[in-house]
Amino acid sequence: MGAAPGPAFHALRLDGLQRDFGALNALKGLDLTIQRGEFIALLGPSGCGKSTALNCIAGLLPLTGGSIWLDERRIDTLRPEERGFGMVFQNYALFPHLTARRNIGFGLRMRGVPKPELERRVDAAIAMVRLESQSEKLPGQMSGGQQQRVAIARAVVVEPPLVLMDEPLSNLDAKLRIEMRQEIRRIHNQLGTTTIYVTHDQEEALSLADRIVVLRDGRIRQVGAPEELYARPAHLDVAEFMGYRTRLAARILARDGDVLTLDLGIGQLQGIEAAPIAGETATLALRPDDLQPVAEGTPHLRAQVEAVEFIGREFHGLARSARGDALHFRAAERPALGETLCLGADPRRVLAYPEMQP
Incomplete structure (x- = not known):
């Protein structure tokens, strides 16, 4: 051939x-x-x-x-x-x-x-x-x-x-x-x-x-x-299909270049604008691989661990905020069920989209 x-x-x-x-x-x-x-x-x-x-x-x-x-x-x-x-x-x-x-x-x-x-x-x-x-x-x-x-x-x-x-x-x-x-x-x-x-x-x-x-x-x-x-x-919708499992409504508190400070009602994170946002509200998208336990002094979301699975070398978990938001995360060590975690992410991996997209 x-x-x-x-x-x-x-x-x-x-x-x-x-x-x-x-x-x-x-x-x-x-x-x-x-x-x-x-x-x-x-x-x-x-x-x-x-x-x-x-x-x-x-x-x-x-x-x-x-x-x-x-x-x-x-x-x-x-x-x-x-x-x-x-x-x-x-x-x-x-x-x-x-x-x-x-x-x-x-x-x-x-x-x-x-x-x-x-x-x-x-x-x-x-x-x-x-x-x-x-x-x-x-x-x-x-x-x-x-x-x-x-x-x-x-x-x-x-x-x-x-x-x-x-x-x-x-x-x-x-x-x-x-x-x-x-x-x-x-x-x-x-x-x-x-x-x-x-x-x-x-x-x-x-x-x-x-x-x-x-x-x-x-x-x-x-x-x-x-x-x-x-x-x-x-x-x-592309983000959702590409594995961005955590979606949260957010309010934009500040802009520093292309970095946004986002208030999610259950804590704050920094992220970037993945698509042009005209107003001050956005929808945040995160991959499970990018959300992980962090020290309390850094931007974070608080949530309680509901489920954990071992996937080889690390753990993937589901945590839920006091408001009921589902947060998918990864951790190097197994967290205890019911444990309250501070979960944060690199701002470059926190994507913010317009609240409503065509």
Whole structure:
């Protein structure tokens, strides 16, 4: 298998993608340009439109509006087989009566690839996904992780310009998911292909993607590198989805450059403005990793420990303020249930958003 898959292209462009299901607007004008060689994750909760977008790109769903372009070639009018993309499904979609080898070679046989070339490419794909010892087994004789490797090999053996993956790891256990994440990224790097990967798992998206596209209600909310979305979500709903579990109403007491002093009614913290705030009220967002016990003399919130779990090397806990606010925190030592803690955070990790966001 060559290092440059499929027909050469510089960019895939989604231009105002719309898809309606009756009165339901599943996609509401998506605009996105994906460069050749990128690994893009479409991330969001169930029903946000990410799988619909993938199926529209694949040609499995027609558009209601907008267009899809490979460079200057419009492709949304083409049938799925004419687009020539590779697709990896959540349920693997393998032929149960065909061996792994024959499943992998199916697309090449349909394209009429001569047998010597077909065998060479299938051998290379089997080696790439490290299934040499499993190649003559039927899918039913293989583990879920092995079946997923077969599905990936089948998608890439045709050397497509674009590989589309729809939650391919959701049926695997936690250990296999981590292993397969590493394999998928390794294969992407090895082939130099372009990949669009749908997931609802922020950890998957952060570990795999060059850029993450966060969707909500059929619209793109933010596009950026994993580090950017992790540290600086542009909207409160993006922050929530990226793991900012603690949300608190706050009043801005003072501004010193871009640092805000925030009164939360249960104590004070300093933070930064994650999105422009016009008034003097805000909503504060914090990751559990960033809120931790501090000395009483520093800005803090007071709360009583309700639950603690050991996650290896440290503890994650849930504390509740006298007002009833839930605060998710981490600690190096196990706190006692019922203990009252002073919880604080680095101001750069306390993000303040407008009280109400569109």
